Amino acid sequence: MIILSGSSSSKLSAALAQQTGATYGEIEQKRFPDNEVYLRVRSELDGKTVVVVSNTYPDERLVETLMLCDAVSEFDYSSFVLVVPYYGYARQDKKFKPGEPVSARALARALEIYPDRLITVDIHADSILGWFESAQAFNVSASEEIARKLKEIGVDFVISPDQGRIFTANRIGELTGLPSDYLVKERIDGSTVRMEPKELDVRDKRVAIVDDIISTGGTIVNAAEELKRLGASRVIAACTHGLFASNALDRLSACCDLVISSDTLENPTTAFSVAPAVAREIERTA
Ligand code: R5P
Numbered sequence: 001m002i003i004l005s006g007s008s009s010s011k012l013s014a015a016l017a018q019q020t021g022a023t024y025g026e027i028e029q030k031r032f033p034d035n036e037v038y039l040r041v042r043s044e045l046d047g048k049t050v051v052v053v054s055n056t057y058p059d060e061r062l063v064e065t066l067m068l069c070d071a072v073s074e075f076d077y078s079s080f081v082l083v084v085p086y087y088g089y090a091r092q093d094k095k096f097k098p099g100e101p102v103s104a105r106a107l108a109r110a111l112e113i114y115p116d117r118l119i120t121v122d123i124h125a126d127s128i129l130g131w132f133e134s135a136q137a138f139n140v141s142a143s144e145e146i147a148r149k150l151k152e153i154g155v156d157f158v159i160s161p162d163q164g165r166i167f168t169a170n171r172i173g174e175l176t177g178l179p180s181d182y183l184v185k186e187r188i189d190g191s192t193v194r195m196e197p198k199e200l201d202v203r204d205k206r207v208a209i210v211d212d213i214i215s216t217g218g219t220i221v222n223a224a225e226e227l228k229r230l231g232a233s234r235v236i237a238a239c240t241h242g243l244f245a246s247n248a249l250d251r252l253s254a255c256c257d258l259v260i261s262s263d264t265l266e267n268p269t270t271a272f273s274v275a276p277a278v279a280r281e282i283e284r285t286a
Pocket of ligand 1: 219
């Protein structure tokens with residue numbers, strides 16, 4: 001097995017190579033004078049299981065991922081697995097207004113022609129996997145990895161910032177042996193949310209808010225403020241995908257005691273790897 005890494009996934013790819021015993025492929029990459037992506041796979045892929053680890057976020061990574069996939073398609077590989085650690089545009093998984101695209105489906109249609117299998121992590125909506133027809137698509141949960149990290153940090157309570165992802169908080173609660181619950185979130189617009197007041201027994205407790213994505217930070221900021229209002233002694237924000245749009249990290253550091261995220265998107269808060277979960281899925285679906 002050989003792993004080829006997109007330019008934003010080198011830490012995860014290295015961890016995955018270590019987990020699986022795969023070799024690490026060599027890619028030459030530069031920019032054309034007009035800034036378009038040039039890349040060339042320098043390793044031999046014939047007869048091998050090829051694992052490309054590459055994101056679709058931000059937009060230029062999507063172009064790079066397509067170029068990498070196309071380069072791989074020129075080889076006589078034995079099987080091709082595309083790992084998209086963070087599947088971008090997943091929150092536009094339906095038309096909210098007439099005339100809009102179903103962006104998550106557009107990505108599925110563009111990506112599915114290349115690999116035999118696509119593996120992604122904590123995709124925002126599982127239904128997106130149904131749009132893959134010519135490739136099999138799988139989602140893995142980072143809950144075990146988040147739970148391991150939270151045990152190490154030390155927390156007393158796990159909370160989902162909205163009802164939509166209560167299953168994640170419950171799963172992490174099960175894995176850590178901690179109580180779990182949810183807050184009630186109302187989204188006003190893309191960057192404004194409000195938490196409904198809720199009575200929770202978090203006084204003097206270390207509470208971990210767990211979410212799939214942190215983007216503007218609005219969800220976590222509001223949840224953290226509500227938890228502090230209820231008397232939580234420490235608030236830890238843990239997510240799989242740390243996008244941290246504009247000044248999100250500054251806003252979060254003002255109300256959270258700690259912010260952690262995985263290596264699906266490398267950033268200053270990356271504190272754990274999803275490589276074990278991805279390695280298990282590569283093996284399970286082989
Ligand atoms: C929403 O359904 C997601 O699970 C996240 O809570 C959301 O995407 C976070 O976005 P933001 O950080 O902008 O509030």
